[in-house]
Amino acid sequence: MLQHLKYTGLIMGLLCMGSCVKDTPRFANEAGVYINKESMDSYKDSITYSFAVKPDTLQQDTIYLPIRITGLPTKNDRPIPMTIVKDSTSATQAQHYELPVCLIKADSFIARFAIIVKRRPDLKDREVRLMLQVTPSQDFPLNITRLATGANPYYLIRLNDKLTKPDKWESAGSWLQTFFGNYSETKFKFIIQVTGRSNWPPRGRDGAGAPILNDMHNYSSMVHEALRLYEAANGPMIDENGNRVVFP
Structure with missing residues (x-):
């Protein structure tokens, strides 16, 4: 009976080990990139930016999103693959916003993605939307659609001057x-x-x-x-x- 229990325990242990290996996130060692919403105190999925509460002399400002990679850092800089979701965006590039090239620097796990927002007369009468999405790229082929925290690859910026x-x-x-x-x-x-x-x-x-x-x-x-x-x-x-x- 004791011998039987010993073998049963061994088998259960092996099954548990197999289960643990299977449950390990598959992206742990693969190159991917995502908006690090866990590090944000609030406004994890969207933010409303209003120039109405800023000095009249302020004509543009910068919003930063925290970015993090999966996998290992590399010895070269890699561009952050941020794209615009056109069917959910009413803001006009160059008029309302700019997206400068932002990089994951060599040997780094984290970065910030900059969105330059611009004050324009039409924002006094309406609010525009800018929907951003992190998408896979040659440098970051892993498609991260949802993390355990409930994060997703989208971020919405609402922009107005009222x-x-x-x-x-x-x-x-x-x-x-x-x-x-x-x-x-x-x-x-x-x-x-x-x-x-x-x-x-x-x-x-x-x-x-x-x-x-x-x-x-x-x-x-x-x-x-x-x-x-x-x-x-x-x-x-x-x-x-x-x-x-x-x-x-």
Whole structure:
């Protein structure tokens, strides 16, 4: 009986080893490249960039995406194979954006892909979309479509030059209403400039990448102090409706 158990254990161990080998990700040693969304704190799949919250003198800016390879580094630089998904893109190259050649440097596992976005008059009236996709290439033949983290090879950039009121600002349970009070464009632009946060989800709390309650308390403290300093230097801040900007 003991001998039988010994052989049974040996067989089970071999089966387990075989299973482990089979489950090892097949791309671990193959040359591939992907957007490293695990390293992004928020906006893992898309971002809205608005020139409306930037200085009037800023005519272009750069958005960077973290990039990582699978397989081993090489002794030569390799271009990052980023392409445009045309049927999901309304932005016009050269007019709204540029995609400079970006490289995975020799002996490197990581890089940044740069997207230059441009301020144009039409962005005051509409929002354009730029859908990017990492595709296989001669240097990176492995087609990575989905990682264990749920990442995919796509990234969407929405570009405009107008303030867009976050959805459900006045809805029940809205942190936007609770911490910032009634909406106005002047107030919202001030909030964005002070907090540095331009992407606000519905109610300020719904969906992936939404701030947590502690973040909202910090934001509230920041805008209160910034408004105090503004009023000390300039007097009351008046919004586009002729009302004084105040926070709860």
